[in-house]
Amino acid sequence: MAEAEPDRRDPPFDFCSEFLQFSAKDTASRWLAAANLQVELYAHLAEYVPKILCLGPSGCSSREEQREEQREELACQLLLLAPLEWLLLGEDPATGLAQLQENNQPSPLCGHVFKVGEPTYSCRDCAADPTCVLCMQCFLGSVHKDHRYRMTTSGGGGFCDCGDTEAWKKGPYCQKHTPTTIKDSEEDPIAQLPVDMVARSCSIFSIILKYAVDMLTWTQEDQLPAGLEPPERGDNYYCMLFNDEVHTYEQVIYTLQKAVNCNQKEAVSFATTVDRDGRKSVRYGDFLFCEQAKTVIVRNTSRQSKPLRVQVMHSSVVAHQCFALKALSWLGQIIQYSDGLRRILCQVGLEEGPEGENSSLVDRLMLNDSKMWKGARNIYHQLLMNSLLMDFKYKKIFAIQFAKNYRRLQTDFMEDDHERVVSVTSLSVQLFTVPTMARMLMVKENLMTTIIRTFVDHLRHRDLQGRFQFDRYTAQQAFKFGRVQSLIGDLKYVLISRPSEWSDELREKFLDGLDAFLELLKCMQGMDPVVRQVGQHIEMEPEWEAAFTLQMKLTHIISMIQEWCATDERVLIEAYRKCLSVVSQCHIGLPDGEQPISLNLAGHSVETFRYQVSQDKVSIHLPVCRLLAGFHVLLSRTEIASRLPEKLPLGELSPPLLIELPLRCLVLCAQVLAGMWRRNGFSLINQIYYYHNVKCRVEMFDKDVIMLQAGASMMDPNHFLMIVLSRFELFHIFSSADCRKRYACRETNKDLVQQNNTLIEEMLHLIIILIGERYVAGVGLVEPFDEVRREIIHQLSIRPMAHSELVKALPENGNKETGLERVIDCVASFKKPGVTGRGLYELRPEWSKHFNLYFYHYSRADQSKAEEAQRKLRRQTGDDTALPPPVPPPLCPLFASLVNLLQCDVLLGVEGAVLQWAMEPRGGGWSESMLQRVLHLVGMALLEEQQQLENNSEDDITFNYTSKITRPGEAPNTSGSVLALLESLQNAPHLEVHKDMITWILKMVANIKTIRERTSSTSSVTVTHGHGQEEMIRDKDKAERKRKAEMARLRREKIMAQMSEMQKHFINENKELFQQTLAELEVSTSGDLEHSTSSSEPSCSSEVCVGPTRVGRGAERRDLVTCILCQEEQEVKCHGRAMVLAAFVQKSTVLSKRRCCSIPNAERHDPLFMHPDLSVGIHTASCGHIMHATCWQRYFEAVQLKEQRRQQRLRSHTSYDVENGEFLCPLCECLSNTVIPLLPHAQTPDRSVDHPSLDMWLKTTSQQIAALHHSYKKPPSADDMEPPIPEGFRLDFTPLNPFSSSIIEMITTFSMSTYKVGLKVNPNEQDHRVPVLSWSTCAYTIQAIERLLMDEEKPLFGGLPCRQDDCLSSITRFSSACWTSASLQTLHTHFIRLFAALVPCQQVENTPSILDIDMFHILVYTVLSYTSVHSLDQSGRNVIDSAHIHLLQLITVAHMVQVLLTSTTEEVCMEQEGGGSEEEELACQLYNTLRKHLDGILPDVASWQLWRCVKAGVFPFLRAAALFFHYLNSTAPPADLQGAGPGQWEAVCSYLNLPSNLLQMYQSQQAVLEPLIHSWCAHPAVRQTLEGCGFMVQFPRESNRLIDLPEDYSVLINQASSFTCPRSGGDKSRAPTLCLVCGSMLCSQSYCCQTEVDGEDVGACTAHTFTCGAGLGLFLRVRESQVLFVAGKTKGCFYPPPYLDDYGETDQGLKRGNPLHLCVERYRKIERLWRQHGIAEVIGHAQEANQTLVAIDWQHL
C-alpha cells in the first residue's frame, strides 16, 4: 500500500506495532464468544477510537491534511471495521462480500443519489410528475430518450427513480434495471440469508447504529456515554466552530485571523470547511488554550447578532463522533451487497425502543436533525436513502413515522437556519410523490390536514377579523416565509397525482383536508384591503408582496384541489357545499344593515345595497369566492348540475351576493385604469398587474369572470346590468332622462368626463367578456385543448413569437406543462433562426378569423398592437378592415342564459345612448373605443341570432335582436332606433375608421332579415351570404380596395428593396459603410486611393514588391484624407499636420502554440527574438476612421473630463477605461486605446545604383557592423585595432528627422501604446525595447491576418475589409518610420544582434538558435532596423532595396533549414514512382548537408516528401512576407493573388522576387550559404531541441481552434458534475467553467479557487485568462449554459451559448430544460470572433448597451 508508506517518518510508535499485532479475525472470534457483545465492542471502540482519530491539530496545508486523512482511514478500516466485517460474515470479508453480492437478487431500483450539478432527466410524456427523474445512464438506456424530455441539473440529494413503477406511466425500467425475473415484491429478502448471519447482523447493526446515533446526538463536550470513556485521557481539546447562515464569509475569516492567529489563507480554508461540513476544529491544545480562542470568537461576533457557535470539546468526544460518521458510511456500504442485510438494517433502525413511541433509532435521528451539524446530517440522510427508501416494505413504515412526526420536524426546521437540502424535511419529496404512499398517508395519518394545519399555524400574523396580515416584506421575513412555503411544496407533492379510485376513507380524509384548506383560504379572503386615497398621496406604500406570494404559491394547489374534486361526484358535491357555506360566512356583514336602495332603468327595477368602490374598503383577495366559481364550472363540466340538480344546494345561492365581491374587484381595476386611484401608489398598481398576470390569473381574474358569468346566468339580465352599472358608478349617466344628450352637456370638469369615459369603456369591455369568453370547459362546450389553442392564436395575432415567449404567456399547471406543444403545430408555422436570433412561430392565416379584439387576456397595449397587426394583415390581403367578433362556441346549459344579456333592454339602452352620442363629432362625452365596443356588442348579438337561426328549429329561437334594434329609443326625447342610428353613422365622415365595421353590421342585419323571411315563407333554412345588387357593389368595392392595396404594396416593396440594399452593407460591415462613403469621397476628390488603384493599374506578372526592381506607386500621387471630426480634407505628407487612425492594441495568444507561459519579469524581459511558438503577441486593430491628431487630442481630453465628472457624480464605471487611454471611436463607437499616425508612401526605388551581390552586401554590412561595434564599445580601448570603415559610412552622422513635430509626437504615442500593452509597464520613451514592440505588433498583426485569410479561404489580396487594409498599411508604414524617434545606438544594437542570429559574429553573445526564432518576425525586424544603419551611409549609393531582397533570401533559406530540421521527425522511406524533380533533388541535397552537420539525429526521408514539407512549411511565411512588402513599398498586388485560383505559390514567389524553386537560392549561393548553414546547425541548442529538450514548433503551424464541444449539452453537464474543485480536496465545484481556448475546467466564482494576480484576489477564470489568453478569455459556464467573455480584470460580458433547443432558442440559465444541441454555425461565429481579435470589442459594445454589466465584479468569476 503505497499511500501508507510516506508516514513512516511520523506515526506514533505504538501505532505500527498495533498494526502488526492486531488480527481482525481473532478479534472477531473473541467477540463471537463474548457473552455481551455490546460491552466487548464498546471496550474496543473506547480503546482504539481515540488512538486513531483526531490526534492533533488539523493540518494547515491541505497536503498534510490529506495525508492525515488517509492514515486515519486506513487505521479505521484495519482496526475497527475489519473485525466487524469478519464478525458479520464469519469469513474473510473480501470473499464473504463477493458471495453476498452474488447471491443477492437486487430490486430493480436504480437509486443513484445525485451529486450537485449532475444532470437529471424527466420525461414529459411518461413521468408521473416532474419530480420523477432519471440519472444520465438510466436515461440513455430508457425509452424516454426519444420522448419529449426535460433536462435539469440536480441541486444535490434525491435519487434516480428508474425501476419505480409508480413514477412512470410507461417504460419504468432502463435496459440495465429491467428485472430478469418477475420477483414477488412480497418475498422477504432476509429469507435468502443464512440464519446465523441474520442473527449476527441484527446484533451488530443495532449496536453500531445505536452507537452512532448516541454519538451524533451527544451534547456533552467533555464526557462520553457509559462504556466509551477512554482508558487514559489527556488534556487535549478542540475548539470547534459551527456554521450558521447569519455570519458572512468575510466576518468568519476576519474573526478567525484574530482568534487563532492564522493567516488569511488558513482562515479561508477553515471558513470553507465550516461552510461545507457544518463544523471545523480551529484550534487544538489544552482546555485553557481552546477556551481562550472561543472567548475571542464569541466576543468578536456577538456585537451585531448572536455570536458564532463555538464549543470546546474533548478530543475523545470528537474522535468518537468522527468514527460514528465513518460507521454510518460503512453500514451504507455493507447493505449495498445484499437486500437482506438492508432489510435487517431497516428493521433495526425502525424498531421501537424501550421508551415507546418515537424512540426508534431513526426517530431519534430525525427528531434531532436540526441540532446536528451539516456533515452529520448529510451522512445519515444518505444512509436513509440507501436503506429505508430503497426497501418497499420499510419505506412505508418510515413514511408513516415521518408523517407522524411531520409537524414537529417542520417546526424544528423553521427554527433551524440551514438550507432545506440539509434538513430531513427535504425527504418529503421521496415519500409524498409516490401516489400510493401519499394516498396511504392521507388516509392513515390525515396527512393533507396535517400539512395545511401546520402551515396555517406558522402564519401567525392576523388582523382583527382573523385574516392574514403580513409585516413589511424584509429579508428576514422573506426567509421565514420561504421556509413556510416548503410546506406548500409538500402539499403539492401529495396532490400532484389525482386518484383514479376513491375509497370512503379517502373521501373522508380529503374532505377533512378541504375543510382545513377552506380555513386557510378564509384567512386570505379580504386580505390587504384598500381604500381610495383622496386629497393627499399615501405616505407609505402598504405591504402587498407577501399576500401575493402566498396566492401565487397556492395557485397550483387550488387548481389541484379542483381537479381532485372533478374525479368524484360525491366529493365534488360535498366540496361545493362546504365551499358555499364558507362563502356565506364571508358574506356576513355585506349588506350591513343599511337601507337597500332601489334602481330603476328601462322599465326594470332592482334592489341593491349601498356600496361604492371609490369610497369603501375593497380587497383583491377573494380565494373562497374564486374556489366556489371553480367548483361551479366543474358542476357544469361534469354535468352533475343537469343530472343531479336535487343534490345541489343551488337554491341557497343568492346571485347578487355571489357577484358582489368579484364585481367590486373588477370595478377596482377599471377605476385604477381610469386614474381614480393615482394617490394610492405603486403597491396597488402592482397588485392589479399580478391579478391579471399569467402566474395568478387562473385563480384570480379568470375565476372572477366565471363568477360573474355564473351570477348573470342566474339573474334577470336587466337586473344584473343595473347592478353592474351601479357598481361602476355609472348608473346616473344612463338613468337620467336626457342621457342621450350627454355629448351636448358642456361638463366643466374635463377630468371627470374622461374618467367616466374610461369607466364606460371598461364596463362595455367587461360585458363583452362575460358574454363572449366561453373557452373554459364547463362554461362553453369546449375541451382544454381549445382553450390553449385560443391563447396561442391570440398571442400570435400580436406578432410572431419564439417558443419561450409563448410558454411564458401561458399558465403552467402543477406539472409545469402548458399544453403548448399539442396545439402549436396546427395553428402556426415555424421559422428557423439564422446565426443570430431565435426561431419564431407565425400564425397560419386561416386562423386569423378566430381573432377577437376583446380577448380577455390582452392588456390594453397587447390589444392595440394586435389590432394594428390584424388590420394591416387584412389590408394586405385586400379585405375590409372590420374586425368583427368571431363566432363563439356554444354555452353549456348552466350558462346558457348568458346570451340574453345581449338583447336585454338595459344594454340596448346603453347601446342607443352611445350611438346617439357618436352622432356629434366634437362631443367630449364619448370616445372611439366606447363606440368600437358598442359595435362589437351589436355584432355579437347579430352573430348569436344568426347562429340560432342556422342551428335551431324555429320554436327554439329565443333571440330576436334584429327586431329589437328597430324599436325607437325610450323616453320622451326619442331620437331613433339603434338600427337607424347605425345607418346614419355609416356615412359619418368623422367615423371613417369604423365604417367597415358598421357596414359589416348592416349587412348582417340584412342577411338575418332574409333568413327570417325565407324561414317564415318556406320554412326550409338556407343561408346565403349576400346576393344580387349588394353582392355586386361589394365585389366592386373589394376590387377597388385590392387595386389600391396592390399599388401600395408595390410602392412599399420598392422602398423596402432600396432599404434592404442599404442595410445589407450596413449589417454585414457597418464599419465599412462609413469607410466606403469616405473612400468614395476621396475617389471623387483625388481619384487616388490605394484599393481603387489595384484594378486601374495594369498588373503585369513581372511586378515585384521587394528589391531594386520593385514597382513603387510613385510619390507624385497625393494622398488625401478627410478628418471625421472636423470634416476638413488633409494631405498625408511628412511635413503636414499629423493624421491618425483610431486603433486598439491588445495582447494576443490567438496564434500561440504554447500557452501557460507568462512573462516572468516584465522589467527585464527581452522581446527582441520572437520564439516560433508565438506564445504572446501584440495585435493592433482599427475601425479605419481618420482624424487630425489635434482633433483627436481635443476629443480625448473632452472624454477624460466628462469621465472625471461622471465618476464624481455617479461613482460608476464606463465600458472603457479612460485612465488606460481607452475611448470610443467618435464615429462608430468602436473600442480604441490609441491612434496610429498616417505616413506617406515609400519612394520609388532608385534604379540608378548598382545592385550589390549577396556576397558583397554581406561583406559591407559586416564591416559596417564591426565599425559600429567598435565605436559603441566603452571605453574604446586604444590598443584595439580600429576596423576598416566602408567608404562613405560616417559614424558621426546624424540623419535628419523627416517628419513634422506633430507626426513625431503621434509616432511616439503609438509606440508607447504598444510598449505599454506589450510589456505591461509604465511608459518610458528611453527604453531600448520601444522600437522592438512597434515592429512586433506589425509582424504579429500581419501574421494573424495571413492566418485568417488562409483559414477562411480568402485570396491574399483584395479579400480584406477596407478597415483592416488601412490598418495594416498604416502600421507597416509607421513601423518603418518609428526608428526616427529612437536613439540610433539602440537601433544599431538591435540590428547587430538580429543580424548575428543569421550571420554569426564573435562579438555578439547569447544569440538564440534558428529553431528558437520566428523567421517572419526576424525578417520584419531586420528590414525595419536596417534603415537606421543605412542612414549613416553617405556614399550616395541607395542600396536599401538590395538589402531587403538579400535579407529576404537569407531568411527564407534559414526558414527552409528550420522547416527541414523540424518537420521530418518520422522516417518515411516510401519512394515515389519516377525520378525526382529538380526541387526534390535540391531539397535532398540540402537535407543531406544538414544530416552531415547533425549526424545521427535526422532520419532518412524520401526526397519528394522533403520538398513537400518545405513548400508547405514555408508558404505561410512567404504569404506574410508578401503582405509585409506590399504594404511597406505600396506595390500593387498581381492579379493571381487577388483570387484564390491555382498558381498561388508561383505568384507569391514571383511577387517576392524569389525563384519558384526556392532551393535554387541555396544552390546558386552555396559558397556563401554553406558556412552559414554550418554555423546554424552548430548552435548547441539545435541539437538539444531536436533531441527533445526544449520546445519545438513544426511548420506550417496549424491554426488554433476553439476546443471541440459535444453535440449533446448534457454530456457537458455530466462532465462538469464530476469535476471537483482542485483546491478543496474532492469537493464539488459550484460554478464549473470551461475554457473554450484550451479546454481546462475551472472552479469559478468561488473563494476556494481565488488567486492573487498583481496583488489582487481574482477568481479562477480571470486568473486563467492571464496564463491562457494574455488577459482575455472565452469560457462556457456549464451550469448556466452561458458563454462568458472576460478581458482584463474589470471587463466582461455574457454571450449567447452555441447550444440551441429544437425551437431554435438558447437556454441561458438552463431554466427551460429542453434538450440542447450544438449549433455549429454559432460556435464557428464565436471562434471567428476570437480569431479576428474581436472579443474585446464585443465586450465593449455589450457594456455600452447594458450598464448593469459594468457593475459586475468580473474578476471574481
Ligand SMILES: [Zn+2]
Ligand atoms: Zn439511474
Ligand SMILES: [Zn+2]
Ligand atoms: Zn436504470
Ligand SMILES: [Zn+2]
Ligand atoms: Zn417517456
Ligand SMILES: [Zn+2]
Ligand atoms: Zn480634424
Ligand SMILES: [Zn+2]
Ligand atoms: Zn471608427
Ligand SMILES: [Zn+2]
Ligand atoms: Zn484556457
Ligand SMILES: [Zn+2]
Ligand atoms: Zn474551487
